[in-house]
Amino acid sequence: MVTSAEAVVEDVKQPLKLDVRDLSIYYADTPALENVTLDVREHEIFGIIGPANAGKTSFLKTINRMDMFTSNMKVQGDIYFNGFDIRKTRNIYALRSRIGVVFPLPVGLPLTIYENVALAPRLSGVSNKAELDIMVERCLTRAALWDEVKDRLDSLGSLLSGGQQQRLTIARALSQEPDVLMLDEFSIAVDPVTTMRIEDVLKELKSEMTIILVTNLVQQARRLADRTAFFLEGKCVEIGDTEDLFTGNAKQQSTIDYIEGKFG
Amino acid sequence: MFEISELNKRNQKTQKLFQILFLMMTLMLIAPVVIILGTLIYKGGAIISVDFLFTAPTDGMTAGGIFPALFGTVWLVAVALLVSVPVGVAAAIYLSEYAPDNWLTRIINLAIINLAGVPSIVHALFGVGAFVIFFKFGTSILAASLTLAIMTLPVVIVASKESLQAVPKAFREACWNMGATRWQTIRRVVLPNAVSGILTGVILEVSRTTGETAPIMFTGAAFFLPFLPQSVFDQTMALSLHLFVVSTQVPGVPDELPYGVALVLIGMVLLMNSVSIAFRMYLRGQKKW
Numbered sequence: 001m002v003t004s005a006e007a008v009v010e011d012v013k014q015p016l017k018l019d020v021r022d023l024s025i026y027y028a029d030t031p032a033l034e035n036v037t038l039d040v041r042e043h044e045i046f047g048i049i050g051p052a053n054a055g056k057t058s059f060l061k062t063i064n065r066m067d068m069f070t071s072n073m074k075v076q077g078d079i080y081f082n083g084f085d086i087r088k089t090r091n092i093y094a095l096r097s098r099i100g101v102v103f104p105l106p107v108g109l110p111l112t113i114y115e116n117v118a119l120a121p122r123l124s125g126v127s128n129k130a131e132l133d134i135m136v137e138r139c140l141t142r143a144a145l146w147d148e149v150k151d152r153l154d155s156l157g158s159l160l161s162g163g164q165q166q167r168l169t170i171a172r173a174l175s176q177e178p179d180v181l182m183l184d185e186f187s188i189a190v191d192p193v194t195t196m197r198i199e200d201v202l203k204e205l206k207s208e209m210t211i212i213l214v215t216n217l218v219q220q221a222r223r224l225a226d227r228t229a230f231f232l233e234g235k236c237v238e239i240g241d242t243e244d245l246f247t248g249n250a251k252q253q254s255t256i257d258y259i260e261g262k263f264g
Numbered sequence: 265m266f267e268i269s270e271l272n273k274r275n276q277k278t279q280k281l282f283q284i285l286f287l288m289m290t291l292m293l294i295a296p297v298v299i300i301l302g303t304l305i306y307k308g309g310a311i312i313s314v315d316f317l318f319t320a321p322t323d324g325m326t327a328g329g330i331f332p333a334l335f336g337t338v339w340l341v342a343v344a345l346l347v348s349v350p351v352g353v354a355a356a357i358y359l360s361e362y363a364p365d366n367w368l369t370r371i372i373n374l375a376i377i378n379l380a381g382v383p384s385i386v387h388a389l390f391g392v393g394a395f396v397i398f399f400k401f402g403t404s405i406l407a408a409s410l411t412l413a414i415m416t417l418p419v420v421i422v423a424s425k426e427s428l429q430a431v432p433k434a435f436r437e438a439c440w441n442m443g444a445t446r447w448q449t450i451r452r453v454v455l456p457n458a459v460s461g462i463l464t465g466v467i468l469e470v471s472r473t474t475g476e477t478a479p480i481m482f483t484g485a486a487f488f489l490p491f492l493p494q495s496v497f498d499q500t501m502a503l504s505l506h507l508f509v510v511s512t513q514v515p516g517v518p519d520e521l522p523y524g525v526a527l528v529l530i531g532m533v534l535l536m537n538s539v540s541i542a543f544r545m546y547l548r549g550q551k552k553w
């Protein structure tokens with residue numbers, strides 16, 4: 001018989017995908033995120049909710065070292081990915097290829113739809129046409145886009161509609177066969193029906209990868225996330241099992257208020 | 265509700281007035297082109313023939329054709345392009361895609377802008393000092409083309425840089441996020457979408473290089489040569505200098521000869537431009553985002 005204490009121990013032993021310790025992010029001297037310590041476990045969907053300007057996107061950017069693209073972005077603290085310190089590694093290309101990212105604004109690259117999805121495999125050295133074909137179809141299918149574009153894979157990805165481009169972006173992220181998939185408010189440009197389809201796909205993908213889901217829609221976090229963190233004004237207010245947070249067992253009053261829609 | 269008020273009337277009148285004003289200004293731009301081309305065709309058109317294009321000048325340059333000058337100009341432009349396009353595009357890629365935003369980059373950018381502002385006669389004298397004397401190329405196609413290349417480099421760099429930067433940063437970041445290196449990103453996404461703009465720079469460069477006289481006068485272009493250049497180390501005649509010579513330096517030239525030379529010179533520029541423009545329009549027609 002498993003006692004609850006043993007269950008907790010089991011839980012902690014679940015391998016960590018990401019271990020973030022004491023992370024602070026500054027733009028010039030303005031803090032965007034301060035002293036965040038959290039961990040993301042393998043094969044879970046980790047939700048991050050919070051109002052605008054809470055530091056959610058900055059957090060994601062730091063995970064795959066996008067802070068390097070922004071000259072005034074400063075990062076302090078440690079982030080371990082599979083146990084490796086990402087702030088010390090020089091091979092950021094390997095890091096980034098293991099992390100798929102989807103941002104709120106869709107980016108269809110000015111390549112054909114096919115090449116958009118085949119790009120990541122190509123970058124990692126796959127050139128076999130048959131192999132690429134399979135990959136492109138699988139990723140587009142998972143992103144709920146295949147049926148709409150299968151007859152025009154040679155047209156430009158950047159000329160698709162906003163919602164389609166977003167699904168193309170998701171397909172592209174999946175084509176990296178990432179360890180971690182980070183989604184930042186992916187559903188902003190997508191219609192509700194498609195959003196639900198993608199949410200179903202995310203639930204399936206959980207068995208293959210770890211997913212970090214930043215969302216404005218608290219109900220989306222509730223539907224998908226195993227655990228959820230609440231960010232507010234650059235601080236991580238609370239992290240807990242999603243069910244606990246949403247059933248009124250949140251420890252902080254501000255978390256309860258936000259989830260109930262009292263502000264934000 | 266839709267009756268025309270006094271105010272409506274006045275606004276529409278003013279709007280019409282400005283439209284006409286702007287149209288007039290635009291038409292005025294065309295006027296010089298039409299007048300120049302018209303005059304050249306009217307006065308020099310008759311002399312243009314296959315013989316004129318493909319024979320050498322005779323009778324102390326008062327008769328015959330212009331072949332050595334035509335041939336020389338093509339050589340000069342080709343060699344200049346061969347140097348300035350790879351160097352210019354490479355520099356533009358560095359400045360746009362790699363260079364960190366620091367004082368060195370800013371100084372380089374400033375230098376390029378200043379290089380564009382240097383008068384061509386100064387470039388000419390620099391060419392003499394650097395290529396003719398220091399590198400010991402002598403007065404030759406090589407020295408003249410290098411001088412032209414340096415003079416036109418800023419055009420290529422600025423145009424290329426601008427077209428590279430017109431490719432949205434989001435495309436680059438999307439690629440980087442997949443683990444692509446900078447070069448992979450440039451080769452697969454940025455450069456293919458900047459080609460049409462880079463071509464614009466090359467067009468501008470070709471036109472300017474073809475017509476320049478001062479930079480080649482002392483570095484490689486000859487007053488008159490009875491033979492064609494055999495290599496890049498030979499001197500050559502050039503159309504632009506030839507035009508200057510037959511218009512002002514040689515007595516007894518028939519009127520239509522300089523007009524004919526000018527017409528060929530302009531014709532060459534227009535021909536090259538239209539080929540490049542056609543290519544560019546073809547590329548632009550394929551809108552990418």
